[in-house]
Amino acid sequence: MSVIYGRVALIGLGLIASSMFWAMKRGGLAGEVTGYARSAETRETAREIGLCDRVCDSAAEAVDGADLVVLCVPVGAMGAVAQEIAPALKPGATVSDVGSVKKAVISAVAPHLPQGVHFVPAHPMAGTEHSGPTSGFAELFDNKYCLIVPVTGSDRAAVNRLESLWHALGSKTDEMDADHHDLVCAVTSHAPHLIAYTMVGVADDIRRVTDSEVIKYSAAGFRDFTRIAASDPTMWRDVFLSNKDATLEILGRFTEELFALQKAIRDGDGDHLHEYFTRTRAIRKGIIDAGQDTDAPDFGRGKV
Ligand SMILES: NC(=O)c1ccc[n+]([C@@H]2O[C@H](COP(=O)([O-])OP(=O)(O)OC[C@H]3O[C@@H](n4cnc5c(N)ncnc54)[C@H](O)[C@@H]3O)[C@@H](O)[C@H]2O)c1
Numbered sequence: 001m002s003v004i005y006g007r008v009a010l011i012g013l014g015l016i017a018s019s020m021f022w023a024m025k026r027g028g029l030a031g032e033v034t035g036y037a038r039s040a041e042t043r044e045t046a047r048e049i050g051l052c053d054r055v056c057d058s059a060a061e062a063v064d065g066a067d068l069v070v071l072c073v074p075v076g077a078m079g080a081v082a083q084e085i086a087p088a089l090k091p092g093a094t095v096s097d098v099g100s101v102k103k104a105v106i107s108a109v110a111p112h113l114p115q116g117v118h119f120v121p122a123h124p125m126a127g128t129e130h131s132g133p134t135s136g137f138a139e140l141f142d143n144k145y146c147l148i149v150p151v152t153g154s155d156r157a158a159v160n161r162l163e164s165l166w167h168a169l170g171s172k173t174d175e176m177d178a179d180h181h182d183l184v185c186a187v188t189s190h191a192p193h194l195i196a197y198t199m200v201g202v203a204d205d206i207r208r209v210t211d212s213e214v215i216k217y218s219a220a221g222f223r224d225f226t227r228i229a230a231s232d233p234t235m236w237r238d239v240f241l242s243n244k245d246a247t248l249e250i251l252g253r254f255t256e257e258l259f260a261l262q263k264a265i266r267d268g269d270g271d272h273l274h275e276y277f278t279r280t281r282a283i284r285k286g287i288i289d290a291g292q293d294t295d296a297p298d299f300g301r302g303k304v
């Protein structure tokens with residue numbers, strides 16, 4: 001593959017930025033990648049592990065001369081970071097982000113960007129429960145979607161160039177508007193995380209009664225919940241506070257359905273439970289048939 005941006009700056013050196021860096025190196029997609037993180041400890045770790053060609057001690061220094069700047073900080077920090085880097089941005093540069101919420105990030109970032117700088121928000125639908133500079137790996141984005149959320153007046157050439165970077169990082173891309181993005185992610189990612197956090201919290205309360213049995217006897221189902229519930233607290237606090245409306249809408253529907261299932265159990269309404277579980281099983285089969293569960297081992301195929 002060939003160089004897509006001469007100079008890329010990554011602001012915030014955690015899971016997503018480090019994975020982008022290793023994937024850019026894998027494909028030779030950037031001439032030079034600079035990086036900046038707020039904490040001196042993170043910058044030191046980045047230097048030690050060779051994360052970024054040059055780790056800078058200020059955000060302004062990192063973005064100086066960059067053709068692409070990617071904001072990889074928690075959603076609640078995006079506005080302040082945009083304000084900090086704005087005076088140092090090169091005219092004609094593209095600013096993008098990888099935030100899990102789009103409407104709030106666009107409102108926080110766009111007002112700070114000078115004329116002549118292109119803003120192309122994006123969101124890779126890929127991650128793990130790990131965070132920090134040592135957690136990234138080049139394959140994270142392979143076969144995953146990256147959602148591109150152009151803003152009003154986004155320059156087409158800048159959007160296409162960013163999409164070509166995500167393709168070269170291994171991802172498929174789709175474009176959508178911010179409202180739609182935030183609703184889709186509330187369903188597919190944000191509400192599920194809150195449910196996992198809650199379930200693990202409930203188990204932790206019960207553990208005090210049953211000693212360590214909850215962990216000792218937990219099989220795959222609960223363990224998967226604990227993986228999700230181990231995700232970074234700062235990141236997820238910011239996601240819920242920034243995608244309030246869509247998350248509350250989905251949680252409202254979730255609660256209604258939960259109550260209906262609760263009633264079916266109390267009433268001994270097996271038909272209701274069976275129909276419901278048959279419908280959800282078909283959804284899983286649809287995902288696998290569409291080849292979208294790239295993490296699923298073969299045991300899933302053909303059996304559901
Ligand atoms: N983790 C995921 O699964 C995932 C997936 C897709 C998108 N995202 C989004 O990507 C972004 C980064 O997430 P991550 O998982 O890489 O997080 P992370 O916690 O691994 O890394 C965040 C980095 O930002 C730095 N940081 C925090 N505040 C800062 C500030 N004000 N200025 C400069 N640096 C600052 C932290 O020190 C850390 O290095 C978030 O907006 C998140 O919503 C995360």
Ligand SMILES: O=C(O)C(=O)C[C@]1(C(=O)O)C=C[C@@H](O)C=C1
Pocket residue numbers: 099100124125126127128129188189190228231
């Ligand atoms: O795989 C995981 O651990 C994730 O939580 C990744 C996940 C998701 O919910 O799918 C988390 C947040 C994102 O913004 C995008 C992807």
